[in-house]
Amino acid sequence: xxxxxxxxxxxxxxxxxxxxxxxxxxxxxxxxxxxxxEAQRCLQCxxxxxxxxxxxxxxxxxxxxxIADGDFTGSIRILKDxxxxxxxxxxxxxxxxxxxxxxILNKKKAPVAIGRLERFAAFWETTQxxxxxxxxxPSTGKKVAIVGSGPAGITVAGDxxxxxxxxxxxxxxxxxxxxxxxxxxxxxxxxxxxxxELNYLQKLGVKLVTNFVVGKTKSVDQLLEKFDVVxxxxxxxxxxxxxxxGENLNGAYSxxxxxxxxxxxxxxxxxxxxxxxxxxxxxxxxxxxNVAMDCARTALRLGADNSYIIYRRSEKELPARLEEYENAVxxxxxxxxxxxxxxxxxxxxxxxxxxxxxxxxxxxxxxxxRRKPIPIEGSxxxxxxxxxxxxxxxxxxPIIPETTSGLEIGRRGNIVTxxxxxxxxxxVWAGGDIVTGAATxxxxxxxxxxxxxxxxxxxxx
Amino acid sequence: MFKVxxxxxxxxxxxxxxxxxxxxxxxxxxxxxxxLRSHDxxxxxxxxxxxxxxxxxxxxxxxxxxxxxxxxxxxxxxxDFVPTVVGPLGKPTEIKKIGTVICIGGCYGIGSIFPVIRxxxxxxxxxxxxxxxxxxxxxxxxxxxxSYSEKxxxxxxxxxxxxxxHIKRLxxxxxxxxxxxxxxxxxxxxxxxxxxxxxxxxxxxxxxVSLNPIMIDGTGMCxxxxxxxxxxTKFACVDGPDFDGRVVDWEELLQRxxxxxxxxxxxxxxxxxxx
Numbered sequence: 030x031x032x033x034x035x036x037x038x039x040x041x042x043x044x045x046x047x048x049x050x051x052x053x054x055x056x057x058x059x060x061x062x063x064x065x066x067e068a069q070r071c072l073q074c075x076x077x078x079x080x081x082x083x084x085x086x087x088x089x090x091x092x093x094x095x096i097a098d099g100d101f102t103g104s105i106r107i108l109k110d111x112x113x114x115x116x117x118x119x120x121x122x123x124x125x126x127x128x129x130x131x132x133i134l135n136k137k138k139a140p141v142a143i144g145r146l147e148r149f150a151a152f153w154e155t156t157q158x159x160x161x162x163x164x165x166x167p168s169t170g171k172k173v174a175i176v177g178s179g180p181a182g183i184t185v186a187g188d189x190x191x192x193x194x195x196x197x198x199x200x201x202x203x204x205x206x207x208x209x210x211x212x213x214x215x216x217x218x219x220x221x222x223x224x225x226e227l228n229y230l231q232k233l234g235v236k237l238v239t240n241f242v243v244g245k246t247k248s249v250d251q252l253l254e255k256f257d258v259v260x261x262x263x264x265x266x267x268x269x270x271x272x273x274x275g276e277n278l279n280g281a282y283s284x285x286x287x288x289x290x291x292x293x294x295x296x297x298x299x300x301x302x303x304x305x306x307x308x309x310x311x312x313x314x315x316x317x318x319n320v321a322m323d324c325a326r327t328a329l330r331l332g333a334d335n336s337y338i339i340y341r342r343s344e345k346e347l348p349a350r351l352e353e354y355e356n357a358v359x360x361x362x363x364x365x366x367x368x369x370x371x372x373x374x375x376x377x378x379x380x381x382x383x384x385x386x387x388x389x390x391x392x393x394x395x396x397x398x399r400r401k402p403i404p405i406e407g408s409x410x411x412x413x414x415x416x417x418x419x420x421x422x423x424x425x426x427p428i429i430p431e432t433t434s435g436l437e438i439g440r441r442g443n444i445v446t447x448x449x450x451x452x453x454x455x456x457v458w459a460g461g462d463i464v465t466g467a468a469t470x471x472x473x474x475x476x477x478x479x480x481x482x483x484x485x486x487x488x489x490x
Numbered sequence: 491m492f493k494v495x496x497x498x499x500x501x502x503x504x505x506x507x508x509x510x511x512x513x514x515x516x517x518x519x520x521x522x523x524x525x526l527r528s529h530d531x532x533x534x535x536x537x538x539x540x541x542x543x544x545x546x547x548x549x550x551x552x553x554x555x556x557x558x559x560x561x562x563x564x565x566x567x568x569x570d571f572v573p574t575v576v577g578p579l580g581k582p583t584e585i586k587k588i589g590t591v592i593c594i595g596g597c598y599g600i601g602s603i604f605p606v607i608r609x610x611x612x613x614x615x616x617x618x619x620x621x622x623x624x625x626x627x628x629x630x631x632x633x634x635x636x637s638y639s640e641k642x643x644x645x646x647x648x649x650x651x652x653x654x655x656h657i658k659r660l661x662x663x664x665x666x667x668x669x670x671x672x673x674x675x676x677x678x679x680x681x682x683x684x685x686x687x688x689x690x691x692x693x694x695x696x697x698x699v700s701l702n703p704i705m706i707d708g709t710g711m712c713x714x715x716x717x718x719x720x721x722x723t724k725f726a727c728v729d730g731p732d733f734d735g736r737v738v739d740w741e742e743l744l745q746r747x748x749x750x751x752x753x754x755x756x757x758x759x760x761x762x763x764x765x
Contacts, residue, residue, distance in 0.1 A: 201576065201707070201709050202707060203527060203534075203574045211707075239574075240573075240575065241513070242576060242577070242709055245579060245709075246513050246576070246577065246578070266709065267710050268711070268712070270713070277717075277718060277723065277742055279745060279748075279749045283712060283713040283714075285711050285712045285713065286712035286713055289706055290706065294533070294534070294706065298531075299753070300753075302531040303531060303533040303559055303562075304534070304706070305750050305756075305757075307753075378745065379741075379745030426709065426710055426711065427728065428709060
C-alpha cells in the first residue's frame with residue numbers, strides 16, 4: 030500500500046463577501062477531477078466502519094470505489110439502492126458525526142469527504158439525459174398512506190413503491206418536501222434539488238396530495254378505511270418560545286415563521302411574490318443549532334447591518350454543524366456566547382426596540398452531559414435590536430395526536446413507537462421528529478427506512 | 491386545484507366566493523376557516539367559511555378587500571381554478587344548548603356568523619341576531635339569518651335601517667328589549683370584536699369572538715397568529731380561532747395585525763399601471 034493521502038480535497042465555495050448578499054448555494058460542489066482525487070483517498074477497508082455510522086446503511090466504500098474508477102453511473106446506482114435522496118443528504122447530513130467520524134482516516138484528522146462525494150454523484154446524475162429507474166416489484170394491491178412529505182415520509186414512499194405497494198403521500202402545505210422546503214434555506218439546499226427528488230418519486234408512481242391536512246381534512250381513522258397501512262411523519266412543527274416578557278412584540282418571530290416566509294413563501298422575491306418579509310437592521314437570533322445559523326445568515330442576505338446569534342452556552346457546546354458555524358462566521362454573523370435574553374422592550378407602537386440580556390458562566394455538567402449555564406448576577410445589559418428570532422426548537426405538531434383514536438402519546442406530545450416505528454394503533458406506523466422530537470434529516474430517513482421494512486413485512490403476511 | 495363556482499360582490503367591497511372543495515365541505519363545522527391562495531406565489535389568506543353544501547361539495551366564503559391578496563381573490567372568475575384551499579382549520583365553535591344567545595355580526599362577519607347561528611338554532615337555543623353596519627347598503631343575508639333567529643336587530647351608523655348608532659348603543663338596546671343573554675358570539679373585524687367584548691362584559695357571560703390574526707400555514711407551525719389570552723400565549727390557528735373576548739389582549743392583537751401595513755403599500759404600487 031502506498032503512502033496515505035491526507036490531503037482532504039476542499040469543496041469550492043462562493044467567497045464569503047459575495048455570498049453573504051445573495052441567495053445562491055454557498056457550496057459549489059466538486060468537479061469530476063476533484064471527486065476522483067478525493068475518492069482515491071478511500072482505503073476500501075475490508076471491514077468498513079463508515080457504514081455503521083450511516084443511519085440508512087449506504088455501501089459507502091462501494092459508491093466511492095465507483096467514483097475513483099470514473100464510473101459515476103455505478104456510484105449513483107449504489108447510493109440510490111439505500112438512499113432515495115442523495116442530493117439532499119450529501120448537503121445536509123452531519124457526516125462529521127456519522128460516517129466520516131468513523132472513517133479510519135479520521136484518526137489522522139483527514140476523513141474521506143463522504144458527504145461531498147455523495148453530493149457530487151447526485152449532481153452528476155442531474156447532468157445526464159436519462160436517469161436510471163430502479164426495478165419496481167409487481168403490484169401487491171396493498172395501499173399505503175403517508176402523512177407528511179418530509180424526509181421520513183419521502184423515504185417510506187421510496188422504499189414501499191419499489192416493493193410494489195400503492196403509495197399516496199399527503200402534505201398540509203401547498204408544496205411537498207416538509208422542512209426541506211419551508212425550513213432549510215435556498216443557499217444551503219436549493220429548492221430545485223428537492224423538487225427533482227420529489228419528481229423522481231412521482232415518476233416511480235408515488236401519488237402526491239398537497240393542501241391536505243390529515244387530522245383536519247380527513248382523520249387518520251378515515252384514512253384507515255381506504256388504506257391498508259398509514260405512516261405518520263408530520264415532524265416537529267410547533268415552535269417553542271423563550272417565554273420571556275415582550276415576545277409578542279412586532280419584530281419577534283419563531284424561526285419557523287422567519288424561514289417559512291423566506292423559503293416556502295419566497296419572501297426574498299417580494300414584491301414579485303406576495304408574502305412580505307421585513308428587512309431588519311439589527312437582528313438577534315436565539316439558539317445555537319443549524320436553524321439558528323440559517324436564520325442569522327438569511328438576515329444578512331436580506332441586507333441586515335448586524336446579524337447576531339445569542340447562545341447561552343459557549344462556542345464549544347454549539348450544536349450546529351461546524352461547517353455551518355464556520356460559514357456563518359465567515360459571512361459576518363456576530364456571536365454572543367454565554368448570553369441569555371431575558372426581556373424584550375418595545376416602542377410605543379408595539380415594535381421591538383431593545384433586548385435585555387444576561388451574561389452566563391458554565392457550571393457543573395447537566396443531564397445532557399454539557400456544562401450548565403448559570404446566570405451571572407448583575408450582568409444585565411441592553412442591545413438595540415429591531416428583530417428577534419427564536420430558534421430553540423419545536424415540539425411535535427399536535428394535530429394528529431389530538432385527532433387520532435388509540436394512539437399512545439408521550440410526555441412531550443410525541444407519538445410513541447417500538448424500534449420498528451410501529452405505534453400503539455393497529456396498522457399505523459410513525460417516524461422522524463414526530464417520534465423523537467426535532468433531530469436531523471438523516472435520522473428521520475433512518476426511522477422511515479425501519480418503518481418501511483416493518484410495514485412491508487406486515488403487508489406481505 | 492379548486493374550481494370557483496360563484497363569485498359576486500354582495501355589497502361594496504365585500505365579496506362572496508364559492509369554491510369546489512368536497513373533502514373540506516364534508517368535514518367542516520361552524521366556526522372553522524380555510525386558507526386560500528388565489529395564484530401561484532400568492533399569499534396564504536385565512537378566510538372564515540360562511541356556508542357550505544355537503545352534497546355538492548362546495549364552500550362559501552365572504553371577505554372584504556383590504557389589500558393586495560384579497561383584491562386578487564376578488565379578481566377571480568367563475569370557472570377559474572385556485573391552487574390552494576386547505577382546511578377545515580381551527581377548532582369548531584363549541585355550541586351547546588344554553589338558552590338565550592346573542593350573535594353579533596359586522597362586515598364579513600354577517601356572513602361568517604351564519605353557520606354559528608344555524609347550529610345554535612338546531613341545538614334548540616333562542617338566537618337573537620344583531621347586525622352592525624355603517625349604512626343599509628352594507629347589509630346582506632338578512633333573510634337567510636332570519637330563518638334561524640328568533641329576532642334580528644339591525645344597527646346602522648346613519649340610521650338608514652333599524653336602530654341608529656353603533657355598537658356602543660347595543661347594551662341599551664338589549665336593556666330596552668329586556669334581552670338577557672346566556673352567551674354571546676361575535677364575528678367581524680378586530681375593532682368590532684374588541685369593542686363588543688368591552689361593551690357587553692357587564693353581562694358576565696362568555697363573549698366568544700372569532701379572531702382573525704395574520705397567519706401563514708394555519709396548522710400551528712409558524713406561530714405568527716399568537717395572541718395573549720388570559721395572560722398566556724395561544725396560537726389562533728390551532729387553539730382558536732374562538733376565544734373569550736373578555737380576556738383577549740386586544741391592544742397587542744391590533745398592533746400585531748398592523749405588522750405588514752407598509753408592505754401592503756409597496757404591493758399596491760408594484761401592481762399599478764404599466765405592470
